[in-house]
Amino acid sequence: MAKTVEEIANDLNLSVTTVRLVLNGNASKYRISQNTQKRINDYTAQHGYVLNYAARSLKLNKSDVLGLIIPRLSNPYFSLLAERLELTCREAGYQLITCCTYNDPQREMQLVSSLLSRNVDGLFIAPASVKTQEHHLKLATKPVIIIDRDFGHDDVSVVVSDNALAAEKLTTEMIRHDPSSFLFLAGSEKQPSISERIRGYRNAMASAGLKIKRGSLYKEGDDSTENGQKMMAHYLEKNDQLPSSLMTSSLPLLEGALNVISERYGYIPADLNIGTFDTHPMLRFLPNRIWTARQDEDAIVLSAFRAMIDAINGQSDTVHNIVPMQLIQYVANS
Amino acid sequence: MAKTVEEIANDLNLSVTTVRLVLNGNASKYRISQNTQKRINDYTAQHGYVLNYAARSLKLNKSDVLGLIIPRLSNPYFSLLAERLELTCREAGYQLITCCTYNDPQREMQLVSSLLSRNVDGLFIAPASVKTQEHHLKLATKPVIIIDRDFGHDDVSVVVSDNALAAEKLTTEMIRHDPSSFLFLAGSEKQPSISERIRGYRNAMASAGLKIKRGSLYKEGDDSTENGQKMMAHYLEKNDQLPSSLMTSSLPLLEGALNVISERYGYIPADLNIGTFDTHPMLRFLPNRIWTARQDEDAIVLSAFRAMIDAINGQSDTVHNIVPMQLIQYVANS
DNA sequence: GTGAAAGCGCTAACAC
DNA sequence: GTGTTAGCGCTTTCAC
Numbered sequence: 001m002a003k004t005v006e007e008i009a010n011d012l013n014l015s016v017t018t019v020r021l022v023l024n025g026n027a028s029k030y031r032i033s034q035n036t037q038k039r040i041n042d043y044t045a046q047h048g049y050v051l052n053y054a055a056r057s058l059k060l061n062k063s064d065v066l067g068l069i070i071p072r073l074s075n076p077y078f079s080l081l082a083e084r085l086e087l088t089c090r091e092a093g094y095q096l097i098t099c100c101t102y103n104d105p106q107r108e109m110q111l112v113s114s115l116l117s118r119n120v121d122g123l124f125i126a127p128a129s130v131k132t133q134e135h136h137l138k139l140a141t142k143p144v145i146i147i148d149r150d151f152g153h154d155d156v157s158v159v160v161s162d163n164a165l166a167a168e169k170l171t172t173e174m175i176r177h178d179p180s181s182f183l184f185l186a187g188s189e190k191q192p193s194i195s196e197r198i199r200g201y202r203n204a205m206a207s208a209g210l211k212i213k214r215g216s217l218y219k220e221g222d223d224s225t226e227n228g229q230k231m232m233a234h235y236l237e238k239n240d241q242l243p244s245s246l247m248t249s250s251l252p253l254l255e256g257a258l259n260v261i262s263e264r265y266g267y268i269p270a271d272l273n274i275g276t277f278d279t280h281p282m283l284r285f286l287p288n289r290i291w292t293a294r295q296d297e298d299a300i301v302l303s304a305f306r307a308m309i310d311a312i313n314g315q316s317d318t319v320h321n322i323v324p325m326q327l328i329q330y331v332a333n334s
Numbered sequence: 335m336a337k338t339v340e341e342i343a344n345d346l347n348l349s350v351t352t353v354r355l356v357l358n359g360n361a362s363k364y365r366i367s368q369n370t371q372k373r374i375n376d377y378t379a380q381h382g383y384v385l386n387y388a389a390r391s392l393k394l395n396k397s398d399v400l401g402l403i404i405p406r407l408s409n410p411y412f413s414l415l416a417e418r419l420e421l422t423c424r425e426a427g428y429q430l431i432t433c434c435t436y437n438d439p440q441r442e443m444q445l446v447s448s449l450l451s452r453n454v455d456g457l458f459i460a461p462a463s464v465k466t467q468e469h470h471l472k473l474a475t476k477p478v479i480i481i482d483r484d485f486g487h488d489d490v491s492v493v494v495s496d497n498a499l500a501a502e503k504l505t506t507e508m509i510r511h512d513p514s515s516f517l518f519l520a521g522s523e524k525q526p527s528i529s530e531r532i533r534g535y536r537n538a539m540a541s542a543g544l545k546i547k548r549g550s551l552y553k554e555g556d557d558s559t560e561n562g563q564k565m566m567a568h569y570l571e572k573n574d575q576l577p578s579s580l581m582t583s584s585l586p587l588l589e590g591a592l593n594v595i596s597e598r599y600g601y602i603p604a605d606l607n608i609g610t611f612d613t614h615p616m617l618r619f620l621p622n623r624i625w626t627a628r629q630d631e632d633a634i635v636l637s638a639f640r641a642m643i644d645a646i647n648g649q650s651d652t653v654h655n656i657v658p659m660q661l662i663q664y665v666a667n668s
Numbered sequence: 669g670t671g672a673a674a675g676c677g678c679t680a681a682c683a684c
Numbered sequence: 685g686t687g688t689t690a691g692c693g694c695t696t697t698c699a700c
Contacts, residue, residue: 004693015671032669048473050451054391055693058676063388072417079413083406083434095452097431100417117384118429139382141336225615255615267666268619281559281589282616285602332601338677349687365685389677392692
């Protein structure tokens with residue numbers, strides 16, 4: 001089935017050059033005769049021809065493949081991001097390969113090596129730590145664009161959301177609605193977008209003249225459902241009742257927290273105010289008042305992809321792009 | 335940076351064979367001298383070596399890459415499936431490339447060609463229609479495993495859930511709880527897993543001696559949020575009130591329907607019984623009584639992957655695997 | 669308008 | 685224990 005250029009040339013008594021010229025659409029440019037063109041087209045119509053990218057890639061030392069390395073696809077923010085990025089890449093003739101680290105630095109490094117040896121033309125990475133990021137930058141012979149978390153290196157291109165500002169606005173809105181008691185469950189501060197969100201939270205509380213009570217700000221572990229469960233369970237051990245406002249630094253953490261709450265109470269108390277980041281279609285169906293700071297996936301994808309293309313083309317001034325988030329409120333007027 | 339085997343061999347005054355033997359861990363097998371091994375290992379430790387997969391793939395006519403073609407990643411069922419499949423593939427030494435069709439048959443066919451020319455060793459596909467499936471099978475020179483939808487060809491391996499049975503059980507449970515009025519929003523019957531679900535629904539209604547009222551069973555369009563909105567809006571135009579039980583054939587349809595309901599009423603009436611397929615962590619937090627027939631992603635992935643490996647190894651008896659679903663109920667005891 | 673040939677980096681078969 | 689070599693399918697340069 002899969003004929004090669006040479007086979008076609010032999011079968012048709014032509015040279016590979018001639019065949020390639022028409023296969024690549026340069027027939028008219030090099031004035032290949034109509035007859036020859038027709039013979040070739042007829043042949044491929046009948047026998048089919050698929051370009052062998054391995055050979056092309058070997059010769060040209062580029063693969064038209066880009067890699068995306070993220071924590072998990074089951075985080076709706078990342079699955080949306082992956083979807084959009086794949087589309088954008090495809091439209092520009094690139095194939096995207098998406099891989100998940102499951103928050104495992106070891107796996108993250110393996111993935112980078114693996115994709116590199118697969119000859120990707122560039123990598124988008126949401127790195128687990130400064131250390132892994134440095135590892136990647138040292139290893140990579142191709143452009144790397146860091147997304148989602150800014151570890152403050154300026155020798156690499158970074159695209160992130162304006163986490164601190166968004167967190168501040170989010171918190172301010174929630175305080176305005178009900179300042180009585182807050183609980184903020186966050187992942188580890190070592191993850192810069194988290195620490196930024198915590199910073200924004202602190203700013204807002206300070207501006208409002210509110211103290212952050214002991215045991216009302218958790219910042220440990222990763223961005224997983226399990227960790228959300230753990231932190232919420234711990235809070236409920238120490239406290240008799242729920243806070244009036246619950247904030248989480250990510251959707252998985254919120255899921256975990258709500259898991260524990262709904263198990264404890266049998267349902268989610270509708271008067272619990274909820275604040276979080278990113279969104280999922282289901283979120284707005286909760287009876288609660290919900291604020292969420294939504295990252296602009298489209299803008300992030302666009303910015304990151306442009307940075308990538310520029311880097312591939314050698315305009316490798318590193319880019320530091322901070323994309324504004326949007327504050328959304330869901331209210332059920334029951 | 336990226337040294338080739340030949341460069342290493344030259345620099346060390348060895349032959350490529352010798353270098354390869356130790357690089358591939360066959361040193362002891364061929365009794366390469368300790369000294370030579372050390373020299374090579376030291377060299378690569380210092381200069382690094384990354385296998386060039388393009389060259390390997392060209393030579394061996396295999397890439398250790400598998401392709402997954404699905405409608406969308408933003409459907410939580412598929413993002414979970416993709417996550418699991420990627421893990422399984424990686425553990426077996428395969429790289430997975432996941433692509434989305436956005437329910438566009440044209441794009442689906444392009445994707446197949448594109449992945450084929452990237453020399454994937456096999457394809458997992460959830461095809462849009464019989465036609466596209468036939469197209470793929472004709473084109474593909476590598477194994478194809480069909481997932482999620484069974485168009486009834488027995489010359490291809492298929493792994494699907496037991497949609498009809500699960501739908502029947504689901505409906506029966508919902509009838510038992512409240513038989514008063516049903517609305518079932520489904521995608522197009524041309525999609526076999528949907529038609530199976532409708533069949534199960536019909537069976538259950540018949541067994542319970544219930545008639546399916548005119549305008550209470552929608553089966554048109556695709557499996558998208560937008561389509562769910564459209565169908566629900568249409569229903570509310572024709573009917574003054576909500577049904578007592580709402581079923582949808584997929585999560586995106588449910589999201590769409592709930593969108594319309596929450597816009598119309600300002601909230602989701604808690605006494606609306608909901609039945610659907612697949613699940614999302616957020617689902618259980620709705621105040622409603624919810625039944626869902628959950629597909630067993632792990633079992634599906636395992637079965638599909640095994641079928642793939644068998645096919646790659648030439649044991650190409652086609653497999654027809656039907657994986658049982660699990661019925662889950664979420665109840666808020668408010 | 670068309671053709672010939674080198675070479676990308678790897679593997680496998682065969683030498684010695 | 686180690687070395688030589690052909691060739692996978694493509695692109696590019698040069699030739700006629």
